[in-house]
Amino acid sequence: DVKVTQSSRYLVKRTGEKVFLECVQDMDHENMFWYRQDPGLGLRLIYFSYDVKMKEKGDIPEGYSVSREKKERFSLILESASTNQTSMYLCASSHTSRLLASGNTIYFGEGSWLTVV
Amino acid sequence: DAKTTQPTSMDCAEGRAANLPCNHSTISGNEYVYWYRQIHSQGPQYIIHGLKNNETNEMASLIITEDRKSSTLILPHATLRDTAVYYCIVSTGANSKLTFGKGITLSVRP
Numbered sequence: 151d152v153k154v155t156q157s158s159r160y161l162v163k164r165t166g167e168k169v170f171l172e173c174v175q176d177m178d179h180e181n182m183f184w185y186r187q188d189p190g191l192g193l194r195l196i197y198f199s200y201d202v203k204m205k206e207k208g209d210i211p212e213g214y215s216v217s218r219e220k221k222e223r224f225s226l227i228l229e230s231a232s233t234n235q236t237s238m239y240l241c242a243s244s245h246t247s248r249l250l251a252s253g254n255t256i257y258f259g260e261g262s263w264l265t266v267v
Numbered sequence: 268d269a270k271t272t273q274p275t276s277m278d279c280a281e282g283r284a285a286n287l288p289c290n291h292s293t294i295s296g297n298e299y300v301y302w303y304r305q306i307h308s309q310g311p312q313y314i315i316h317g318l319k320n321n322e323t324n325e326m327a328s329l330i331i332t333e334d335r336k337s338s339t340l341i342l343p344h345a346t347l348r349d350t351a352v353y354y355c356i357v358s359t360g361a362n363s364k365l366t367f368g369k370g371i372t373l374s375v376r377p
Contacts, residue, residue, distance in 0.1 A: 154310075195366070255313045256303075257313065258311045260309055
């Protein structure tokens with residue numbers, strides 16, 4: 151079974167703290183993603199990575215950075231947490247499809263609920 | 268990626284078929300229709316996807332109109348555990364970048 155594991159399910163951090171959210175997948179997927187989800191706004195893409203040491207900005211990268219040193223691990227970093235970063239964070243992964251005709255699917259982790267106080 | 272339009276919510280009785288519509292009138296020839304669902308407080312779960320032909324798997328069926336401008340996800344025998352937000356997404360699938368809208372909230376009543 152496909153598995154995407156997020157290290158923390160619930161976290162409470164103080165404003166200004168540096169926060170690390172870790173994600174590991176065991177499917178040898180090339181692509182990994184970080185989304186955040188807020189009521190009324192749906193899922194929004196923060197950053198994604200197509201390969202080790204590669205990263206690209208998503209729709210809302212401000213205030214975040216990422217690290218992908220190993221293929222199976224993708225970390226989201228909040229350099230200085232702020233209250234408007236209180237949210238549910240979702241990690242996801244997928245294979246790169248050389249043949250677009252086969253389509254592609256993303257597998258999500260269970261989510262990390264971050265509260266910044 | 269093309270945009271999709273879904274109703275905000277719908278309900279159905281347990282044991283009956285749930286038919287969830289989606290409009291994607293600007294879909295292009297190389298874009299797939301994907302369906303995901305999200306049960307409260309969990310990560311989204313892949314259900315099914317298709318390009319032109321109707322598709323069926325153990326979870327659901329996907330019916331895509333001939334002009335591909337709309338589709339319907341069918342849960343043949345809805346259960347209470349199918350209560351969730353269902354997302355219809357259109358994408359080429361390249362590098363898996365999917366844009367999630369607000370989805371449709373399906374409530375299955377006993």
